[in-house]
């Protein structure tokens with residue numbers, strides 16, 4: 001499996017209380033799902049048991065269009081985990097999703113890790129398969 | 142009585158252990174805590190058995206009941222842990238202790254922090270676990286694991302929003318190292334940093350180079366707080382708490398970097414409360430200690446405390462202006478977390494007190510108002526202002 005970062009990093013698992021299970025189920029099917037309040041229609045990310053906008057507990061999981069823009073970024077050089085010893089540099093981006101209320105997600109920016117990164121640049125989601133989960137990555141469009 | 146701590150609590154004593162590189166403390170972490178507390182009591186001229194409370198932050202492992210038993214404290218009346226925020230709890234711990242003293246919950250409270258990162262996990266490494274869930278599941282698999290990686294993202298957006306280059310970050314790092322050269326306590330004493338060394342240093346995570354990042358150290362530090370009335374009988378020059386505030390903005394901890402106000406050091410709501418209680422303005426502040434986890438957070442803290450505007454940063458946040466005794470804004474005058482010791486920021490509180498005693502290794506002449514900003518970009522953060530008798 002070709003992945004942006006080497007294997008050996010901590011594996012993401014759903015929270016024991018089930019809060020984010022729909023997200024992880026979705027990504028395995030190539031679907032990006034986030035929370036949306038049934039009562040006030042507010043988008044919410046990351047997941048929580050209550051809507052921060054209207055305090056309703058009636059939250060749905062909606063599939064969204066994986067198009068966004070780079071809100072911030074960083075190029076990581078120093079490995080803080082043994083799996084990253086020879087992985088640097090690599091790019092981490094914070095992506096804003098205007099089609100989902102401007103929520104933001106963290107991911108890697110695919111492509112040359114030395115590239116010039118521009119805040120505001122358009123990106124779209126790419127699903128990166130791992131053994132029993134998928135990560136959402138981003139590429140410039 | 143108005144609801145304020147202004148002038149009601151005094152710092153009776155300060156103390157610290159020798160500061161070590163991480164992993165090099167010959168003492169157990171608990172011994173470090175005990176030694177710092179005993180030194181602070183000795184500095185105050187207060188018998189250790191008269192201490193009746195302890196306050197700390199960031200889940201300090203030296204439990205107050207164990208301390209009270211070990212020190213033979215006559216009676217424990219206050220045991221307080223500031224919740225969350227790591228080093229952002231430094232000023233809050235002083236505030237919590239002061240609130241106890243001012244309201245009669247206790248009479249003599251020690252604020253302390255002890256760290257032996259060699260004996261426990263280091264802050265700068267992370268993710269050495271097979272699986273993660275919750276917020277970490279949305280960041281760790283992308284190689285965003287350490288505090289530096291978490292906060293570089295905020296700092297990068299701040300620099301972008303205000304079109305600031307890296308010059309102010311460099312000035313902040315150089316000022317700390319310069320101040321450490323006249324401070325024999327400093328781990329980096331005798332190890333000066335030149336602009337050339339800074340510029341040639343490796344990237345850790347852009348926009349931070351090696352010297353933009355705090356040290357990791359072993360040691361302990363402590364302050365003893367008593368009611369202001371008692372300050373008259375103390376052996377040390379009088380230093381009073383003028384104001385303190387803690388917290389963060391609306392939904393600052395919204396998960397996975399979704400804070401509505403993202404490019405913040407978390408002080409935009411805290412700083413106005415601080416100044417209101419202290420009864421001073423940014424222009425009254427003579428000297429500032431601002432917690433350096435990373436230099437970008439220091440820059441943001443100074444802006445959010447109104448010491449200069451973001452659009453003035455390149456012009457004002459220069460090495461010349463940051464250096465004691467003559468700079469316009471003397472900053473981190475002991476060397477701070479970058480060059481004195483990463484005592485999780487409590488060393489900054491001690492230095493702020495020394496400035497008002499006239500006892501700093503880089504003394505600002507006639508300092509009357511001394512500020513500490515603790516823990517930028519985390520939540521909750523906290524900041525405080527100490528003043529001399531003349532400021533009451």
Ligand SMILES: [Zn+2]
Nearest residue numbers: 037040051054
């Ligand atoms: Zn709602």
